[in-house]
Amino acid sequence: xxxxxxxxxxxxxIKGMFARPESAKMYWKEFIHQCTEIGIGSLGIVAIISVFxxxxxxxxxxxxxxxxxxxxxxxxxxxxxxxxxxxxPTLVCIVLAGVAGSRIASELGNMxxxxxxxxxxxxxxxxxxxxxxxxxxxxxxxxxxxxxxxxALGIWGGRLAGVSAGIVSSNVFDKGLLEFxxxxxxxxxxxxxxxxxxIISSVPAFYGYYVKGGALEIGRASTKxxxxxxxxxxxxxxxxxxxxxxxx
Amino acid sequence: MIEVRNIKKEFDGKTIIEDVSAVMQTGQCNLIIGASGxxxxxxxxxxxxxxxxxxxxxxxxGKNFTNMAPNxxxxxxxxxxxxxxxxxxxxxxxxxxxxxxxxxMFTNWTTRKKLDRVNEVLNRVNLNESNRKxxxxxxxxxxxxxxxxRAIVLNPKYLFCDEPNSGLDPQTSLVIDRLIRExxxxxxxxTVVNTHDMNSVMEIGNYILYMYKGHKEWEGNNKEIIxxxxxxxxxxxxxxxxxxxxxxxxxxxxxxxxANDRDMDELLK
Numbered sequence: 001x002x003x004x005x006x007x008x009x010x011x012x013x014i015k016g017m018f019a020r021p022e023s024a025k026m027y028w029k030e031f032i033h034q035c036t037e038i039g040i041g042s043l044g045i046v047a048i049i050s051v052f053x054x055x056x057x058x059x060x061x062x063x064x065x066x067x068x069x070x071x072x073x074x075x076x077x078x079x080x081x082x083x084x085x086x087x088x089p090t091l092v093c094i095v096l097a098g099v100a101g102s103r104i105a106s107e108l109g110n111m112x113x114x115x116x117x118x119x120x121x122x123x124x125x126x127x128x129x130x131x132x133x134x135x136x137x138x139x140x141x142x143x144x145x146x147x148x149x150x151x152a153l154g155i156w157g158g159r160l161a162g163v164s165a166g167i168v169s170s171n172v173f174d175k176g177l178l179e180f181x182x183x184x185x186x187x188x189x190x191x192x193x194x195x196x197x198x199i200i201s202s203v204p205a206f207y208g209y210y211v212k213g214g215a216l217e218i219g220r221a222s223t224k225x226x227x228x229x230x231x232x233x234x235x236x237x238x239x240x241x242x243x244x245x246x247x248x
Numbered sequence: 249m250i251e252v253r254n255i256k257k258e259f260d261g262k263t264i265i266e267d268v269s270a271v272m273q274t275g276q277c278n279l280i281i282g283a284s285g286x287x288x289x290x291x292x293x294x295x296x297x298x299x300x301x302x303x304x305x306x307x308x309x310g311k312n313f314t315n316m317a318p319n320x321x322x323x324x325x326x327x328x329x330x331x332x333x334x335x336x337x338x339x340x341x342x343x344x345x346x347x348x349x350x351x352x353m354f355t356n357w358t359t360r361k362k363l364d365r366v367n368e369v370l371n372r373v374n375l376n377e378s379n380r381k382x383x384x385x386x387x388x389x390x391x392x393x394x395x396x397x398r399a400i401v402l403n404p405k406y407l408f409c410d411e412p413n414s415g416l417d418p419q420t421s422l423v424i425d426r427l428i429r430e431x432x433x434x435x436x437x438x439t440v441v442n443t444h445d446m447n448s449v450m451e452i453g454n455y456i457l458y459m460y461k462g463h464k465e466w467e468g469n470n471k472e473i474i475x476x477x478x479x480x481x482x483x484x485x486x487x488x489x490x491x492x493x494x495x496x497x498x499x500x501x502x503x504x505x506x507a508n509d510r511d512m513d514e515l516l517k
Contacts, residue, residue: 023353110339119336122296122408123350124325 010206016128017136031134038100038135038201039142043149045099046092050150053087054079054157062167072168076158076176081185083154089189090237092150093196096143097229101204104135105225108208109218117209132205139201140194147193151186188244195236203229249274250295250406250438255304257290264290265462268304270455274405274438277429277452281444282459283484288442289410291459295440296328296408297321308406326354329399329437331409335391337383337398343370344379347398354402369397373427389420393427400431407432409441413448425451446485449473458484474498 021027057079065074108131111117120127155177162168168176204225211221250272257265265287272278280288293299295306297313306313308324316324337346344366351362370376373393383391392412399407409428413421429452432439441448449456453470458481466481474495476482486495500506 026353114334114339115332115336116338118298119330119332121298122325122328122330123353124322124328125353126322 006206009210010202013128013132013206013209014202016126017133019126019129021129022125027130027134030130031138034134034138035142037103038096038138039146041103042096042099042142042146045095046146046150047153049092049095050083050088050153051157051160053091054083054154054159055161057082057087057154058158058162058167059165062162062165071172071176073172073176073179075162075168076173077179079158079162080155080177080181083158084151084185084189088150088154089147089192089196090233092147093143093193093200093233094230096146096196097200097204097233098226100139101200101226101229102222103204104201105204105208105211105222106218108132108205109211109221112209112211113214113218128209132202132209135205136198136201139197143197143200144190144193147189151189188240191244192237192240195240196233199229199232199236203232249309250278250440251305251307252291252295253305253307255291255294255301255306257287257294257299257301263462265294265459268457268459268462268464270457270464270467272438272440272455275433275436276454277432277439277441278455278457279441279443279449279453280457280459281442281449281485282465283444286459287462288459292408292410292440292442296330297325326402327405329402329404329407331392331395331399331407331412333411333414335383335395337391337394339383341382342379343375343381343383343386343394346383346394347401350398350402365401366397369401370394372400372431373397374423388415389417389423392416392424396424396427396431400435400437403435405437407437407439409439409443411442411444413443413445418447421445421447422451428452444484446491449485460484471502474502 058075061075061078061082062072108117111131117127117131120130159170159173159177162173163170204222207221207225207228208218211217252268252270252272255265255268256263268287268291270278280291282288290299294301297306301314304314308327311324313321313324338349341349344363347366347369348362351357351365355362357365366379367376370379373396375390375393375397378386378390378394383394386394396409396412407428412424412428416424425448428439428441431437441452443449450470450473453473456466456468456470456473457464458466458478460480466476466478468476473481473485482495486492497506501508
């Protein structure tokens, strides 16, 4: 029953955020603020993770490719496709669920508990529109950008590790990157990143917006938001892969 | 004027307020008093629309707020200012930004005009040099005053204050009470204050509604409360021997048995 209640409340929240803004300027300001928080605020961790994921992929792929019949440029192809198809969109979004998701849940939870949301309601501000919509819109704009940056940095990290460890030369790696490249993979990854961005922003917003209690409940809501977001990301990953890759 | 008619509110099958009615006049401080858990905060939240009552009506100057469509309620809310128990200031914004927020949201004024209005209301609550401070840098009394400034910045017709003195020392409480009374008279606002502070009751209570276990137990003003024979009310308001004595003295004063300006030094000789 709680599950159905929560799903219903979540859908009502999503429906409720589509309303005419009281002041376009204030909403735009909030949107830009959220873009900075979610996008710029997560750039560092995304960069670090991406470079290391790419590096580890190169080393582990080389470790497993022991046959002399397979050319070394295959390493670059595998790293490229793994990073584009899975690591950049999924792993980065799982990390972002922790970084941005917990921030969204705790920010809204704190506002709810300290009656700031009530204060906005009393003023006549449409709180779902003002507090939730800019966060989701900012996530939908910045997270796909972060995923693209992650793709580039992941591949660069793989190249760096391959060259510095003497696994593959830079020329061979670059040649491998261009071989059998399927542009659809990038479209697939971006489609995933939009779906994940919506999950990362809307699920924590739901848990934060409807929190009841005090500081302890804010912490619990934040944790629950991250856990549910991660599960939904993995579930959506499977569904999207089944739908978009099997028929491609 | 705000009229509350036969309001009832339940949570999970438990009745929190039952058949409460009251008329709160414009230009007066209307107090809702009662012990913790008596339903006064729920009543106030029903009045401002944060809770929907299960029965009854809230009438704002002849307009039934309870039956209004959400967009109509939003319009009425623009005429409401509210001071919350915990102040509810936006942590990440300065005092100036907090007070300017409603102006940014609901007016097309120039920045100069908005700043002038912010300074005017901050000056009104005696906070002249705190514009750049963040809520975390303010004392409890200052936070309440900033919240009060934010509540009145759009010239509301109705002002709601939820336990404005909670957590404040008696002297600061008195400052807040007097500010609320002055603002009510100055701007001819219908003010509703939730409190269990005895000083507030005696200081600003033009109309007092005493709630006991979710129902209206007594109503009157701060003169009538002295002569009330209601035991529940007397036990609540004049709980200590000291306050009981103070009540007796005030009764004697009101009846003219002793002088208001009596010289205690002379009497004690």
